[in-house]
Amino acid sequence: MTAPPILAISGLTKTYATGVAALSHVDLQIRDGEIFALLGPNGAGKTTLINIVCGIVTRTSGDVRVAGHDIDREFRAARTLIGLVPQELATDAFETVLATVTFSRGLFGRPKDPGFVEKVLRDLSLWDKRDAKIMTLSGGMKRRVMIAKALAHEPKVLFLDEPTAGVDVALRRDMWAQIRGLREHGVTIILTTHYIEEAEQMADRIGIISKGELILVEETATLMTKLGKRQLTLTLQDPVTAIPEGLGDWPLVITGDGYQLEYTYDANEVQAGVPALLRRVTELGVGFRDIATRQSSLEDIFVSLLEARSGGAT
DSSP: OOOOSSSEEEEEEOOOTSEEEEEEEEHHHHHHHOEEEOOTTTTTTHHHHHHHHTSSSOOOOOOOEEETEEEEHHHHHHHEEEEEEOOOOOOOOOTTTTHHHHHHHHHTOOOOOHHHHHHHHHHTOGGTTTTTTTGGOHHHHHHHHHHHHHHHHHOOOEESTTTTTTHHHHEEEEHHHHHHHHHHTTEEEEEEOOOHHHHHHHHHHEEETTTEEEEEEEHHHHHHHOOOOOEEEESSHHHHHHOOTTTTTSSSEGGGTTTTEEEEEETOTTSSHHHHHHHHHHHHHOEEEEEEEEEHHHHHHHHHHHHHTTTTTT
16 A cells, blocks of 8 residues: 655645746645655746745645645644755854754754754764854854754654755765765655756655746656666767768767767667667778767756757757
């Protein structure tokens, strides 16, 4: 029997008084214990969706339930299950790390539990900074404090809105490991990100939102297989100005000042014309000194989907 979703969104719409439609009939179900990445350009509706679920923005219509609790009629029960790490680093600069995280736990009516707070801080490599005032911390450390605050009341669902914005590459990868660790402890994680690599490396599933509409939700691996392309590049010994006669059966493109022939094909069909192409190149005596293949990245897929959505406009 399939487990019920931890977060169920149905027909969610948000239209502002100005007439701007931020979200349009969004349907989404988040599985208990998964990492879900929501991708989209600025203004696509990512933060609006999160803010509605967290009770910060009022929905125009639709149904949103967290572990079966309606976010309006059962606000307290639903909100207690949610942790939110917003984009902005909103903390009390003059408070210590330990005090601010402890206070956040109390805001949700949780009983004092110094042992749990200590565990959260240790898991996020903050225990050594527990007595430091937040104003003295680096941007990356402040981001960790925000995560600790969101986890202090033991939520089942954690929203991370651009969790590694402004964080250097090394710290970003460290935080990825910490986020995976949270999932291993039973926390469902929903993140928005501008870093395509982040979604590709971390997420079990990916949703792509554009102009308030959720245009695709797919398993990450399936998405890469279904929509990904492979590109074969032949580096020639001598440059060409036209596709050699006899190679017209393949959609080749000349690049690299005439020194390269590129062939793009479906990743699903690894053998789609490649062996025949190489045989034909050899038969024609077209000399090449290197051959390389490249799997398209999630970024390639993301861009192509948005371009298709906008009718080919970039």
